[in-house]
Amino acid sequence: MNEGDGKTLRVALLGCGVVGSQVARLLREQADDLAVRTGARIEVAGIAVRRLSHPRPGVDQALLTTDAMGLATRPDVDIVIEVIGGIEPARSLLLAAMKAGKSVVTANKALLAEHGEQIHAASRTYGADLYYEASVAGAIPLLRPLRESLAGDTVHRVLGIVNGTTNFILDRMDTSGADFGESLEEAQALGYAEPDPTADVEGFDAAAKAAILAGLAFHTRVTAADVHREGITEVTAADIASAKTLRRIVKLLAICERSDAGVSVRVHPAMIPRSHPLAAVGGAYNAVFVEAQSAGQLMLYGAGAGGTPTASAVLGDVVAVARNRLAGTRGPELSTYAELPVLPMGDTLTRYHVSLDVDDRPGVLAPVAEAFARHDVSIQAVRQTSRGDEALLVIVTHEARDADLAATILELQALPVVRAVASVMRVEGEEDPS
Structure with a gap:
């Protein structure tokens, strides 16, 4: 915490792309409200970028630096926000930040799904907060309910649409009769799919999110390698038409289930009844259906991606860690006490x-x-x-x-x-x- 008046928290922002630029904007535009909500001014100490010359409208150029490691470990920084994505350098930056006593907020699903155990261990070792609501389902408040609100319950199943790109493509195939290729081209033209859509259409993005969801829901270590993964590239117009004759619709689902034998975690296309709540989730939206022993059936729905929705989730975490820091406390740690076996797909x-x-x-x-x-x-x-x-x-x-x-x-x-x-x-x- 800044030593000046004891009521200023300084933030290092790692990454200033689609999400990072919106995080910077919201921190600036909502500074007064955030100060009231947290009890301290939240100031941006610096923004780490790859290229200084890249145009960034509305971003204070004086805050930019290419020295991400230097920024993440600066003595005057209290909170580090990571929205770079990928494994490296994000992993090294977050480990160094926590070792230096910083609270961490990240949106990095791939890092958490592959190296979550190491990241959480560093959080425990160095007493650092680690929040990552934005890593799954964008603006939808999903991880905190699993980690906190349902902490006293037993979750049996998490079933959801957690990738907006594939949902848009399958929705277009269902409503227009178009094949996969045509629907993908439309998604790319509208900005819903990347020029290289592999991570989305082959299910890698959804699998990383499924690993995070399963770990939180079942108190068990689950990595991306534990998730059975199939994409939607083989789904044909004939499959969609056949589903219609059965009053069903095809969705790419992340399915996490708990049984007496252990847990199973999978991502694949599936036919679901048109009467199911997830069947009505169209376009690039996400929705997750949770089944718990006492709470029963819950569904959370909303914008699963995009700069502003994801930035909203990031700021929610920033407020949480800021309050913790001011109070001298930490948020709840990841619970893996159950250590249930992860069952093979077979x-x-x-x-x-x-x-x-x-x-x-x-x-x-x-x-x-x-x-x-x-x-x-x-x-x-x-x-x-x-x-x-x-x-x-x-x-x-x-x-x-x-x-x-x-x-x-x-x-x-x-x-x-x-x-x-x-x-x-x-x-x-x-x-x-x-």
């Missing part, structure tokens, strides 16, 4: 929607049904549509081990009556009432 109970191109002749269904039975997978529903000398056979299964379902698909691919396995997609949620 042991997870799921359901499948399978589309098969088969010969259109009597007796086709029998060998197909036998393949499912050999792997202890029960069939819930079958629909067949003729198409000349071939037919489309759509099968929805009951819940079974994912490994058994995968083995069934391999056997189906080898059956003489099956011309092709057209698509395979997991199914979540109860069926719509007929």
Whole structure:
């Protein structure tokens, strides 16, 4: 804390891109309100950037520096805000900042998902606050309720849409009938997708967020490597159309579940009933459905990305750590007491929607049904549509081990009556009432 009057806290801002520039703006525009809310003036001591020459309208150029490490460890800095992203140099900067006694606020989901144990250990060792609400679901207050509001409850399941880019693409495919490529191009043109959309469309972004959510919800160490990940690049217009016939919609879901055996954490496309609350989440919005033993079912919804929404979450954390610092206290630490085993995807109970191109002749269904039975997978529903000398056979299964379902698909691919396995997609949620 500044030694002058004891009522000024100085902030180092690491990064001044889409989010960082909005954090700087809000700190400036809301300075008076923040002072009242925290009990101290919050001043920006400096802003670390990669290139000084890059135009940054509204940002005081005198605050800019390329010496991020020097800024993060300066003696007159109380709080370090990291919005650089990526692993390095963010990891080294935050570790150094905490060692120097700074409180830390970060929006870095990738760093927390891959090196969360090390970052949290440094927070404990050096007595430094560590807040990261903005790392998952942008402006939606999600992590603090899991860490604090539900601390006295047992969370059984967290199910959510945590990537706005993929949600926009799948929403467009559903409403317009366009294929993946066309919908991705539209998302890029509107600024919802990056020029290189790999992190979003292949599920890496959602997997990092799922790891953070599962760790908080289940009091267990979970890393990005523990998360089963599938993206949406293989989702076709035919998959979307097939979902519609079942009164379902396709969403990329982050699913974290707790059972007697352990926890499972996965990210993949899935068909959910159109009656499910998540089905109505359109565009680039996010929503997360939480199921707890005593609280029951909760849903949090809002803008999951973007400079201003994410900056809002950052400032909420800044207020929290500022209050803690003034009071001489710290926020709650990450609880990993449960140490539940993280189950492999093969042991997870799921359901499948399978589309098969088969010969259109009597007796086709029998060998197909036998393949499912050999792997202890029960069939819930079958629909067949003729198409000349071939037919489309759509099968929805009951819940079974994912490994058994995968083995069934391999056997189906080898059956003489099956011309092709057209698509395979997991199914979540109860069926719509007929």
